[in-house]
Amino acid sequence: MEAFKLHPVAELFPEMTEQQFEILKADIRANGCKESVVLYRGEVIDGRHRLRACRELKIEPQLADLDEDFDPWEFAISKNLCRRHLTTSQRAVIAAELAKLKRGDNQHAQHRQNCRTTSEAAKALNVSERTVRAAKQVADKGSPELQHAVKTGEMSVHRAASIARTTPPADQATAAKQGTDQTDQAFDEDAATDRLYDRLRSELHRWPVDRRHVAAEHVQLILDEYPPAQGGRS
Template sequence: MDIIVNQELKAYIDPLTPDEHDALERSLLAEGCRDALVLWGDVLVDGHNRYGICRKHGIPFQTVQNTRFQSLEDVHLWMIEQHLGRRSVSDFQRGVLALRKRAILDARRADEQAQLQRENDGEAPLAQAEPTPADDAPPWAPAPRLSRTELARQAKLSASQVTMIEKIHSQAAPELIEAVKTGAISISAAATVASLPEDEQRAAAQGGKDELRQAAKRVREARRRPRPATSGTDSETGTPVAAAAEDGELERLRQRVASLTAENQALRMELDALRARLGDPGT
């Protein structure tokens, strides 16, 4: 049979590095292709690298059909599950795959909710059903969304790692994402650098490991630097608000000291008067 290579499916999972591809090629040449390639009809689902190497060297291979696939989304979910279980997949790759899985499941939930609600709306006038109590979920209520904790468990990551990978995935420049994939920067540092404008991220990534480290350090130091409570200038005097606030606080402290000094002096006078009445020789 003719095997069809769908380029979108082939690119759905990050490609092997040159070293990983060379190692796989040596293994196939020495031991043959022991694992069957997975097909969906004529479409190749799993084994793109093995298929390419086997064709290049004329190595025999077997195929197996997965008859459970109903749609391309099913194929994507299956591919994600397969790669989440592989030890060679990096933490960042597992996080991205888990986020893709959640996006697919969220889209399915939305579609199912809309379909069930349409069916419910169409049947309600005929059935004349009693109103649903306010504290009960409607019959078309979707299943709960995949939580970050469950997402982390499936990806074998911590919840904080998933949060950082979400930030990188949504905010990082392509050059920064590539730096994470190649190990030039850690996930935590990349999430920090992703806070910068895209052009600064790109410049740091192009500068290499040292520049990426320095960029992450600058962001962390800026976050630790104390900020004034207010900013701007007073509209009447033109004095910076922060400076005016400091001057005002100093004046309040001076008035408080003067008030306490006066109270202390009055108490001393009362004490002297009391001693005089009692004939205290200490007066």
């Protein structure tokens, strides 16, 4: 079977877990590969896991070429957001990477609607600009372990950004492990953080400009009532 390179946009999206891949592989074994692997200029833009499963099962996959009139970045984003259950944090990481990519980085530049601003990337991935900025902080200042925890959906990007800002690099791996142990997967911490931030910002803007520092002091008094949890979530 011919080997194909991955298109850069395909690399933005996290790989399936081994459990997810085995489920896909079992389905292809039982029912065949019903969805084509999509190529753009000879590189895989959609279907890398189907291609891997077919290779391991020694099944010839169906291949399809994306029309050059399509934007490959928009195509891949649409496919993955519709099909995969990505957390807010995972989408923010992808948006941050998308905003970082520049025209002329590779031969696909004329089809990439970049340089995307943070706002445009956030809109494309359906996340807030603030969450994308948090993802950028993790990418710039976070340890590999901290970045991995966010990319795999084990830790919220806002929590990881806080660790990246306040924890020495040598201690971030331990902090990442403790943070993932405390994560409640049923609670969307990033979405809740954005709602809290927007509400606080809205309320602070109701105050006269020369009195907002007083409002901020009141907020701090409220925060002081909720000290950091020791050894678990409060």
